Amino acid sequence: MTKLSVNINKIATLRNSRGGNMPNVLQVARDVQDFGAQGVTVHPRPDERHIRYQDARELKEVVTTEYNIEGNPIPKFIDLVLDVQPTQVTLVPDAEDAITSNAGWDTLSHQKFLQEVIAEFRSKGIRTSIFVDPDTKMVEGAAKTGTDRIELYTEQYAQDFAAGRKAGVLPFVEAARVANELGLGVNAGHDLNLDNVAYFKQQVPKLLEVSIGHALICESIYMGLENVVSMYLHRLK
Ligand SMILES: CC(=O)[C@@H](O)[C@H](O)COP(=O)(O)O
Numbered sequence: 001m002t003k004l005s006v007n008i009n010k011i012a013t014l015r016n017s018r019g020g021n022m023p024n025v026l027q028v029a030r031d032v033q034d035f036g037a038q039g040v041t042v043h044p045r046p047d048e049r050h051i052r053y054q055d056a057r058e059l060k061e062v063v064t065t066e067y068n069i070e071g072n073p074i075p076k077f078i079d080l081v082l083d084v085q086p087t088q089v090t091l092v093p094d095a096e097d098a099i100t101s102n103a104g105w106d107t108l109s110h111q112k113f114l115q116e117v118i119a120e121f122r123s124k125g126i127r128t129s130i131f132v133d134p135d136t137k138m139v140e141g142a143a144k145t146g147t148d149r150i151e152l153y154t155e156q157y158a159q160d161f162a163a164g165r166k167a168g169v170l171p172f173v174e175a176a177r178v179a180n181e182l183g184l185g186v187n188a189g190h191d192l193n194l195d196n197v198a199y200f201k202q203q204v205p206k207l208l209e210v211s212i213g214h215a216l217i218c219e220s221i222y223m224g225l226e227n228v229v230s231m232y233l234h235r236l237k
């Protein structure tokens with residue numbers, strides 16, 4: 001079985017756009033778990049434009065499934081994760097001004113840094129994962145960092161799938177095969193959606209977890225829109 005971890009960054013983006021507390025990030029975390037999601041993911045960024053560090057702290061009490069915190073391991077992020085002690089930390093090499101994550105780690109040139117950070121998290125009992133492109137050299141480098149898992153960065157797969165290039169999954173199949181051989185668990189995420197996720201799951205061996213946010217929230221809006229518009233019309237009769 002592949003676990004679904006719902007990334008709730010977008011809920012916080014919407015809340016922050018108006019001030020106040022609507023939608024309520026903590027309540028949405030409770031709800032997605034009640035609806036069956038096996039995990040909750042947040043990716044706090046230094047500018048706190050969506051999930052705030054305080055949200056990540058408060059979610060600790062609310063997430064009863066797997067709690068995954070993603071981010072670039074700058075000192076403030078490391079302190080947050082050590083303080084919150086989530087189930088899993090996913091290290092992502094995103095620049096401060098990046099709109100969203102746009103690359104995996106170069107696990108060869110950052111190997112010593114990753115080894116140190118991963119050792120610190122693992123010594124506190126926090127499972128580690130590192131975000132990598134589907135490149136077997138990067139997977140081999142990841143194995144040398146001591147990480148428990150990798151998260152395959154799936155944006156390219158999503159683009160290929162949307163363009164009808166199903167063979168775009170092959171590098172992910174190979175990266176997962178090598179990871180499994182080296183004893184690494186395999187997660188995946190970025191731009192996965194209702195159209196492309198089943199094929200990915202079918203093809204990629206031993207996929208442990210996917211984290212999905214942007215599309216899942218967009219799909220929820222589209223699929224709820226008709227119902228809500230008709231509820232308003234009913235009240236306005
Ligand atoms: C690590 C990753 O793949 C990202 O998708 C990320 O977690 C989402 O972050 P944003 O919500 O800031 O785009």
Ligand SMILES: NCC(=O)COP(=O)(O)O
Nearest residue numbers: 007189190191211213214
């Ligand atoms: N790790 C990927 C993630 O949490 C969600 O990415 P996206 O679905 O928002 O692209």
